[in-house]
Amino acid sequence: MSPTNYLLLSALLFTIGAVGVLVRRNAIVVFMCIELMLNAVNLSLVTFARLNGQLDGQVMAFFVMVVAAAEVVVGLAIIMSIFRTRRSSSVDDANLLKY
Amino acid sequence: MTDVISTGEAVTFWILGPIALLGGLGMVFARNAVHSALFLAMTMLSLGGLYMAQQAPFLGFVQIIVYTGAVMMLFLFVLMLVGRDSSDSVVEVLRGQRVAALVFGIGFAVLLVGAVGNAFTNIPSVGLAAGNAGAGGNVTGIGRLIFTKYLFAFELTSALLITAALGAMVLAYAQSRGAQSKIGQRATVQARLRGEHDRISPLPGPGVFATGNSVAVPAILPDGSVAPESISAIIDATPIEESEKPAADAHALTGGPYPEDEK
Numbered sequence: 001m002s003p004t005n006y007l008l009l010s011a012l013l014f015t016i017g018a019v020g021v022l023v024r025r026n027a028i029v030v031f032m033c034i035e036l037m038l039n040a041v042n043l044s045l046v047t048f049a050r051l052n053g054q055l056d057g058q059v060m061a062f063f064v065m066v067v068a069a070a071e072v073v074v075g076l077a078i079i080m081s082i083f084r085t086r087r088s089s090s091v092d093d094a095n096l097l098k099y
Numbered sequence: 100m101t102d103v104i105s106t107g108e109a110v111t112f113w114i115l116g117p118i119a120l121l122g123g124l125g126m127v128f129a130r131n132a133v134h135s136a137l138f139l140a141m142t143m144l145s146l147g148g149l150y151m152a153q154q155a156p157f158l159g160f161v162q163i164i165v166y167t168g169a170v171m172m173l174f175l176f177v178l179m180l181v182g183r184d185s186s187d188s189v190v191e192v193l194r195g196q197r198v199a200a201l202v203f204g205i206g207f208a209v210l211l212v213g214a215v216g217n218a219f220t221n222i223p224s225v226g227l228a229a230g231n232a233g234a235g236g237n238v239t240g241i242g243r244l245i246f247t248k249y250l251f252a253f254e255l256t257s258a259l260l261i262t263a264a265l266g267a268m269v270l271a272y273a274q275s276r277g278a279q280s281k282i283g284q285r286a287t288v289q290a291r292l293r294g295e296h297d298r299i300s301p302l303p304g305p306g307v308f309a310t311g312n313s314v315a316v317p318a319i320l321p322d323g324s325v326a327p328e329s330i331s332a333i334i335d336a337t338p339i340e341e342s343e344k345p346a347a348d349a350h351a352l353t354g355g356p357y358p359e360d361e362k
Contacts, residue, residue, distance in 0.1 A: 001104050001108075001109040001112060001113075002104070002219075002220075002224070003104070003153075003219075003224050004215065004216065004219045004220065005112060005116070006112070006149065006153065007215045007219055008212055008215055008216060009112075009116045009119065009120070009149075011208065011211040011212050011215050012120060012123075012208060012212065013119060013120065013123050013142070014211070015204050015207050015208040015211060016120070016123035016124060016126075016127055016204075017123065018203075018204060018207065019127060019200055019201065019203070019204035020123075020126065020127035022196070022197075022200035022203065022204075023127060023197050023200050023201070024127065026132050028132055028136075028174065028177060028178055028181065029126075029132055029135050031174070032126060032135055032136060032139045032174060033126070033127065035139065035166075035170065036123055036126065036139060036142065039142070039143060039146055039162075039166070042146070042158075042162075043146055043149060043150075046149075046150050046153050046155045046158060047153060049155070049227070050102070050153050050154055050155075050224060050225075050226060050227055051219075051222060051224050051225065052225055053225025053226055053227060055227070055237075055240045055241055055244050056244065056248075058155050058157070058158055058237075058241055059241055059244045059245060059248075059249055061155075061158055062157075062158060062161065062241065062245070063249070063252060063256065065158075065161060065162070065165055065166070066256050066259070066260070067256075067259065068170070069165060069169070069170060069263075070259050070260055070262075070263035071263075072170050072173060072174075073173070073263050073264065073266075073267045074263050074266045074267055074270070076173060076174070076177045076267075077266065077267040077270035077271040078270055079177065079181070080177060080180065080181070080270070080271050081270050081271065083180075083181050089181050089182075092192050
């Protein structure tokens with residue numbers, strides 16, 4: 001086994017996430033698919049850090065985690081406020097910025 | 100100094116990798132959003148294990164604590180707030196979009212796997228073991244990097260976190276405005292005086308006389324007439340049913356046993 005397997009796993013996970021964003025209609029599930037893509041990229045960053053023998057990749061993965069956490073908080077708040085006005089969490093329903 | 104992948108790591112990969120893939124697929128194809136969230140938590144847990152196997156124990160624990168612990172629970176929390184049964188609509192807004200997305204996904208996967216598999220076949224892995232950059236411990240090395248080379252990015256992170264927390268508070272705060280806001284007492288009184296209600300005062304209560312305090316007794320107006328609004332409309336509409344009166348029984352007064360019980 002070579003570290004390439006990790007990169008292949010990362011590629012597959014990223015693809016699954018991308019397909020999920022395109023296929024699913026529930027805004028929260030779409031959001032979870034985005035999280036899956038971020039995680040896949042993190043896995044490849046960690047693998048690259050190991051391949052190169054440098055810790056920079058791990059630091060980048062760490063920053064990605066921080067940004068993802070902040071993004072989740074704001075995104076879920078937006079979904080909540082959309083749900084409060086439109087009584088729906090489907091991405092098809094949110095086609096207006098107001099009302 | 101190259102690093103060799105041990106058998107233990109290979110076993111870990113071949114156990115956790117398929118679990119992560121299954122979790123991802125389950126997340127996309129589960130009908131229920133809560134199941135999706137749990138599948139994603141499974142994927143993230145196994146990814147945390149993979150990080151630890153790849154000489155990144157700090158990131159592995161951060162992954163488990165932050166992602167499966169905090170982020171996924173936040174997702175579940177919002178799912179419960181929004182309503183668990185808000186499942187996907189099966190209506191296709193764009194015709195053929197799902198099929199196109201699946202085709203795109205397969206093509207993308209083939210492309211990516213082919214490219215990665217070709218580009219990274221025989222590259223030597225340096226590894227983070229002793230003697231390389233990871234010397235002195237993973238956490239120490241990451242800390243040194245964060246507070247020297249990536250210090251500015253780290254400081255920007257604090258601004259990002261504060262902004263995110265503020266934004267979440269502003270967005271999620273339930274302001275009472277528009278049609279959904281509750282009308283207060285003062286506003287109700289003003290609306291009454293403005294004539295927006297049928298009458299200014301509340302409806303008169305039912306009358307209370309010495310002979311009865313039933314809600315069916317109407318109130319009497321000052322001129323002696325009956326106030327029809329004082330009785331609920333339901334009472335007039337309800338048919339009267341006479342309850343059966345129990346037959347008089349002298350034994351009930353004495354508390355003694357019935358005659359047939361003595362036999």
